[in-house]
Amino acid sequence: MVDGSDSQSQSPSVPPAIEVHDLTVAYGTQPALWDVDVDVPAEKLCAIIGPNGAGKSTLIKAMLGLVKPLTGWVQIFGAPFAKRRSWVGYVPQRSSVDWDFPTTALDVVTMGLYGRLGWLRRPRRRHREEALACLDKVGIADLAGRQIRQLSGGQQQRVFLARALAQDARIYLMDEPFAGVDAATERAVMELLGTLRDQGKTVVAVHHDLQTVPRYFEHVTLLNMRLVAAGPVETTFTEKNLQQAYGGRLTALTRAADALLANPPLDRE
Amino acid sequence: MEWLASPTFRTVLLGATLLGAVSGVIGCFALLRRQSLLGDALAHAALPGVCVAFIVTGAKHPLSLLVGAGAAGLCGALFVMLVVRGSRIKEDSALGIVLSVFFGLGVVLLTRIQKMPAGNQSGLDQFLFGQAATLLEGDVIVFSVVGVAVLVVIALLYKELKLLCFDRAFGAILGFPMRGLEVLLTVLLVVVVVIGLSTVGVVLMVASLITPAAAARQWTDRLSRMLLLSALFGAISAAVGVVASASVSKLPTGPSIVIVSSALLLVSVLAAPRRGVLxxxxxxxxxxxxxxxxxxxxxxxxxxxxxxxxxxxxxxxxxxxxxxxxxxxxxxxxxxxxxxxxxxxxxxxxxxTRQGRREAARMVRRHRLWEVYLVRRLELPADHVHRDAEAMEHALTDELVEELGALLGHPEVDPHGQPIPPREPLTEPTK
Missing domain, CATH: 1.10.10 (Arc Repressor Mutant, subunit A)
Structure with missing residues (x-):
């Protein structure tokens, strides 16, 4: 089932960052994920792809303990999420919050520090400075005082990224970090993710743009309620697997992916 | 007018003002969580509790009435939760059901009490529209203590409550018990509603929660300032309303408070910078x-x-x-x-003037560059682009225009063959 995951050997000293074992999740009577097993390798850029309703976001949410699985479990570096909270940073979908909320960009980023602050303690100047440094890393320190509705879509996404950076995690889980952002933000985000990986962090992102998968990611998980395949992009991001994940519905897309694989698109811009 | 100086009245005024501030603060959270109607439902749900407490004890003990109202309010909240979870009925319908069922029951019980021998004098109908003047000093002291306690809890848990209102899932990931905070916030809401009933009344309680919060939201983009402003608006409304209802005979307190706070809201919606209509x-x-x-x-x-x-x-x-x-x-x-x-x-x-000419050339440049862009990049026919450019020229920034110029290879004429003024401001040839 896990196509080609052994074709690119990983150093055996690095255990999987996330281990998903026999995971089944349902919303009411509506199944979302069936018997999914995935090992997400550490220190890699990993994509989760699949058609709409394939359970991509659900998989991320299950990794974060936000949805309760019917069966199966998830472990982060060998322990349940509850024991690894401080190791995991999260970038939710942009549409998941009310952007009219009376708060500033800096304020939202500071929320990334709440976990470390714990109960009752208020963020102090040193925490706000730390949050500002995170905003600077995503290139919008100058917008710190803006109410968040007055930011563009790309800037809002950067605020969420900065908040995850403030969590100072080892694994970053991101739900569609490239959805509805401008080209400049996409480049900036990708650069940032590369930096994180070079620092030994693991990045897992739900991704919807098949064209950029080979360019942006090293590891890919293909979902369609069940696991279709997971492994290094070179061996797993194949026409056969894509067809299986997307069914016959998106033949144009699978052909596009095919064409891309034939001509490695590294210098397209 | 000497009643204004009487210690009893001043106690009542102080209590009502404090209550106004507290409900303004808790109302902000209800507003931001889009639960404005919850306060309304809880207030109406409290009425049968008041009546039952009166029937059981046979007297108007403030504490027993409070306990009755609180219990009924919590029942209402619980009922809403059960209906939403256990059926396909949505939350707004569930709130409507709870509101009408409980209030209907309350009115029936109230009519019953009126017919009881001691009922006529009970004055329970003050709970419909509120009558601050009938408050006793003991009530006010109890209310004040409870109100201050609510404020202290909110101040302590400010960070956590903010997280709950803005991004619940993120809060859960950080390890804060979001469900628990949610229950706490609902309990605080019930408490405030219950102590607010006797001044504002069942029917208009929701206004004293939501109106100051909505007004405060107009003026600021910070939660902390919104809470303070809302408290201020709530306090002012309550104080002015209580004084008004005490000076005009038979004017119930609730409506006076609501009129004042609605006026504040109106001004805020009209005049506030950025969000205001004006x-x-x-x-x-x-x-x-x-x-x-x-x-x-x-x-x-x-x-x-x-x-x-x-x-x-x-x-x-x-x-x-x-x-x-x-x-x-x-x-x-x-x-x-x-x-x-x-x-x-x-x-x-x-x-x-020379300056005017430079300014005009800048506009013409924008207009014509945009036309070139439309024709070349979007392949629109040349006779389709003028109207679009007419609008875009007022929106484009200089920075964007230069980017556009570079993208198009600095064209010198527009699709109609007219020259595009160069980037540099026109300099008159020296004579």
Whole structure:
């Protein structure tokens, strides 16, 4: 089932960052994920792809303990999420919050520090400075005082990224970090993710743009309620697997992916 | 008017003001969580509790009435939760059901009590619209203690409650018990509603929760300031309302408070900077002025350009004909441009100053570059692009225009063959 995951050997000293074992999740009577097993390798850029309703976001949410699985479990570096909270940073979908909320960009980023602050303690100047440094890393320190509705879509996404950076995690889980952002933000985000990986962090992102998968990611998980395949992009991001994940519905897309694989698109811009 | 100075009245006033502040604060959270109606449902749900407490104890003990109201309110909240979880009924319908069922029951019980021997004197109907004047000093002390306790809890858990309202899932990931915080917030809401009932009344309680919060939201983009402002608005409304209802006989307190807070809300919706209606209208007017000024400059420029002569004066009637603008409006636009030193006037004729010409060239450049862009990149026919460019020229920034120019390889003519003014401001050849 896990196509080609052994074709690119990983150093055996690095255990999987996330281990998903026999995971089944349902919303009411509506199944979302069936018997999914995935090992997400550490220190890699990993994509989760699949058609709409394939359970991509659900998989991320299950990794974060936000949805309760019917069966199966998830472990982060060998322990349940509850024991690894401080190791995991999260970038939710942009549409998941009310952007009219009376708060500033800096304020939202500071929320990334709440976990470390714990109960009752208020963020102090040193925490706000730390949050500002995170905003600077995503290139919008100058917008710190803006109410968040007055930011563009790309800037809002950067605020969420900065908040995850403030969590100072080892694994970053991101739900569609490239959805509805401008080209400049996409480049900036990708650069940032590369930096994180070079620092030994693991990045897992739900991704919807098949064209950029080979360019942006090293590891890919293909979902369609069940696991279709997971492994290094070179061996797993194949026409056969894509067809299986997307069914016959998106033949144009699978052909596009095919064409891309034939001509490695590294210098397209 | 000596009642104003009486210690009893001052106690009541103080208590009501504090209550107003507290409900303003808790109302902010309800508003931001989009649970404005929950307060309404809880207030109505509390009424049968008050009645049952009276029937059981046979007297109007403040504490027992409070306990009854609180218990019924919590029942209502629980009921809403069960209905939402256990059925396909949505939350707004569940709130409506709870509100009407509990309130209906309360009114039936109230009628019963009126017919009881001790009922006539019970004064329980004050709970419908509130009557601060009937408060006893003991009530006020109890209310104040509870109100301050609510404020202290909110101050302590400010960070956690903010997280709950803004991004619940993120809070859960950080390890904060979001469900617990949610229950706590609902309990606080019930407590505030219950102690607010006797001043504001069942029917209008929701207004004292939501109105100050909605007004405060208009003025600030920070949660902390919104809470403070809302508390202030709530306190002012309550104080003014209580004084008003005490000075006019038989005027119930609730409606007076609500009238004051609604007035505050009205002013806020109209006048607040950025979010206010007047502010938006003012901005729209300013934009309209700018657009008209830019158009007039451009029209004069184009006429001169066609004649190849920027030095002669242009009759205003010609410019008037170009756009069919009403004359009076055109005069006003002209006068504004004269004041800015962009136009010279000689009787009914116009001429661009050097600065005006530079400004006009900037607009024409935007317009024509955008036309080139539309024709080349979007492959629109040349006769389709003018109207679009007419709108875009007022929106484009200089930075964007230069990016556009570079993208298109710095074209020199537009799709209609007219020259695109160069980037640098026109410099007059030195004679």
């Amino acid at each position: 502010w938006a209208a003012l901005r729209a007017r300013r934009t309209a002025h700018r657009v008209r000024a830019e158009n007039l400059l451009k029209d004069v420029y184009r006429w001169c350009e066609r004649r190849g002569d920027f030095e002669t004066f242009v009759p205003l009637t010609i410019v008037m004909g170009m756009r069919g603008e009403p004359g009076r409006r055109l005069y006003r636009t002209r006068d504004r441009l004269v004041r800015r030193g962009l136009l010279l006037v000689d009787g009914d004729q116009l001429k661009l």
